[in-house]
Amino acid sequence: MLAFARLSKRSFSSKLSYMHYVGRTPLVHRNVGQQLDIAVEKYGNREAIVSRDEGKRLTFNTLRDQVDRLAVGFVKIGLERGDRVGIWAPNYLHWYLTMLAASRAGLVSVGINPAFQGPEVLYCLNKVGIKALVAPETFKSQNYYNILETIDPNLKSCDPGRIKSDKFPSLRSLIIDSKTNHSGAFTFDDLLGMSSDVESVQKNLSTIQPDFPCNIQFTSGTTGSPKAAVLTHNNIVNNGLVIGQRNEYENQIVCNQNPLFHVFGVIISIMACVSKGATLVLPTAGYNPEQTLKTIVEEKCTMIHGTPTMYVDLIKKQQELKLPMDTVKIAVTGGAPCPPTLYEDIKKVFGLERVKTIYGLTETTCCIFQSLPKESEDHMKTTVGHLHDHVEVKIVDDKGDMVPFGERGELMVRGYCNMYEYFGDEDKTKEVKQKDGWLKTGDQFVLREDGYGVIVGRLKEMVIRGGENIFPKEIEDFLSLHPDIVEVNVIGVPDERMGEELCAFIRLKEGSSLDSEALKKYCKGKIAHFKIPKHIRIVDAFPKTASGKVQKFKLREIYDKS
16 A cells, blocks of 8 residues: 555556655755754664774764764864765774764765775775875774875875875875874874864854765776765755665664665665664674674664675574574665575574665665565565655666566666766766756666566676675776786676676786686785685687677676586
8 A cells, every 4th residue: 555655646647667656754955964963852862873893882962972073173174165085994983973074064975995905095085086084093904004105105294184195186184093193194083182162063054055965985887997976965864764764763773784885884874873863883893794693682783784695694603603683673685686585594594573675876875765664575575675755767778768567677767866976077977867867777677566676687797796886897907907918808607605706707828827816816905805806717719799899698608617
């Protein structure tokens, strides 16, 4: 009944696959900072964030105080409205605080994958003109300060807030979350202690328009160069509100496994929890299934967030540990397609009431399809959820004409959720965002008359490895720099745990040799670990069309036979 209750009249005027789901409540027009104020008023003494690795816990009241002190600190070091603040870090408390503080100061937060190496982070810094960068001192094998110093050794001779570098010309301030002072950098505590004048943040909050940019997400494209999707306060607040309502976040204690730099972390985990006063629990700074399970028990978590790959690992570890899962009732999965058997396993192993699915893109502020509060097992297993509130979709063929319900085609989206633009990339923006407001997803999709959607495949060559989006050309361009490689093509191949893995097909120079271990050694420290191909196949030639294009589907056939 609910699925049909608020569909627009136009949805019933044709059997063509167009639909507009109006939703139960109207859109709001407020910024992220104002949404936090509402949460403080309603849930002030409730815990907002728990960082288990750091042993830190903040209520909504203390959270806002910390956020506003940090916002004042950003202004004190010279940041102005619209400036970009990079967050190059795993799931530490300073990530969460920085994202919200930037929003309340009128700045734009930029999430950077903590696994990125020097060339990758340098690209991010310069692509969007990051003026301040927040990072921990170290995480695992990463020493963030040393990586930047390697890019430009002159960093050590700069004063804090006065960085001048030809390598990263926009960067002025580096903020390291450490008790140790580093040359040319502030400590995170420095910024928190610069002023107690938090009233100034509140005074300026009403001047931050909801349509202003708020967050930038890096997302690769078919060219292999990461694009920077700009999301507004309006995008983030409203998507978070709908997610919070659909996922029944009220009074939940949410254990989040996902990286905060991803749109899943920013919208589904941070913003949706804020919108409904849910407690967000970070079990570890990095991914660790055993610690996640122990955190669920010790914190009495009622909800889990994760990608399908994470749930595969979590199930395996739970079957080994057999911990009591008495409090957790709901699991939310997204980031990659989830097989029906995995849904069943998640529900059975953890004794859950519901497993919820989401589907969306970075360019659509995360969710555009999502489970309804109450739906059948069939809906849960065979679809990616119901169309989101206040969103229009249609399915078109390769000519741009709508196809009937139930037929496959490319999914197009229009609504408040669509990104503002790709930063500094007008041509790329026009490729996906049309003048009439429709955004091309590049995904092959089926829309049902009941408002539920089914993803069929990807029109692009993107590989989804454990929830990470990887585009082969970026890897191909990198591997082609190897002195022994003449030609390389990368494809995604099935993997039981990760969903997909990378396989590099390589043609070598005559007399050269290369194996998987040697290739991984070459890649280490130069590209993120998840971009390093797991498999390698040496070939004498590539199957090509008459026009010289490599037929990648034949490479998949070669892999299947090997």
